[in-house]
Amino acid sequence: MGRSPCCDENGLKKGPWTPEEDQKLVHYIQKHGHGSWRALPKLAGLNRCGKSCRLRWTNYLRPDIKRGKFSPEEEQTILNLHSILGNKWSAIATHLSGRTDNEIKNYWNTHLKKKLIQMGFDPMTHQPRTDFTAALPHLLALANLVDHRPPTWLDSLKAEAAKLQFLQYFLQSAPSNTGFESIDSFLNPQPLSSYPIEQNIGNQPPLLELPMSYDYQSLLSNENLNYDESKLPLMESPISTLPPLIDMSNPGDACSTSSCEGRGNSTSATSFWPEFLLDDSFMNELP
DNA sequence: AACCACTCCAACCGCACACAC
DNA sequence: TGTGTGTGCGGTTGGAGTGGT
Secondary structure, three states: OOOOOOOOOOOOOOOOOOHHHHHHHHHHHHHHOOOOOOOHHHHHOOOOOHHHHHHHHHHHHOOOOOOOOOOHHHHHHHHHHHHHHOOOHHHHHOOOOOOOHHHHHHHHHHHHHHHHHHOOEOOOOOOEOOOHHHHHHHHHHHHHHHOOOOOOHHHHHHHHHHHHHHHHHHHHHOOOOOOOOOHHHHHOOOEOOOOOHHHOOOOOOOHHHOOOOOOHHHHOOOOOOOOOHHHOOOEOOHHHHOOOOOOOOOHHHOOOOHHHOOOOOOOOHHHHOOHHHHOHHHHHHOO
């Protein structure tokens, strides 16, 4: 099905509006109202599509539009509403008289988002940022540990893929469905008396017990990514709520742990690794 | 003066939804 | 119920403007 774009018609003008076009549009709407936007261009003598006319009117020509710099009050309103409504620009615009959704969206993208980032806040959640990227090289090292063969470029590829899925998992789930009641409890995990031995893989410490609050920068300062398990803190971590890392040398064991069950279809153990990496034919084609 | 990189914002695009027939 | 139409919305883009070298 689907609907054909209203601007498909050949010969209709696109791009910036001229003063003459503006004048025609304003004059027509002031006299007749906009009525059907599709019919308007013809009636107003404009070689534009109705959608383009509507946009020009609502975002630029409407008489009640307020132009110029956003005031600190408006800025604060946008920030407050965005923290509640997210990218619902039209909803936000209804609380700022004279401002259009497009204008607010642009202002957000060019000013407020950067401001929040510079202040150390995540512009989407409005919460203090957790620098997940700092943990990623360590994950790469961890992935090589899971697979006990010597590291190869393929291992790095797997780790890169794991990194991406790790990020995706956290961005989608933290902290609401990770079992943590608040950002604070998510970022400041409680100490554990010992590692849960049954979760260990081989002789390694439990790989998913790394807390996000650990100082990854110092851990990663060693460029060869040597993994000193004695330096791992004995902390319970939100990462323990992740599906287990799988020993890639034995994909058949992909979902052998109980923690793999009951997580729904989006966070199963197998989904932690991209499907193509679990596919033998893909592996065989590699150099 | 010329070039380049970057910012900003008007305008476009594609999708979704409500509604009429 | 299925299909077409009108409109609104959010994401993205292109080009003008600006500042630095």
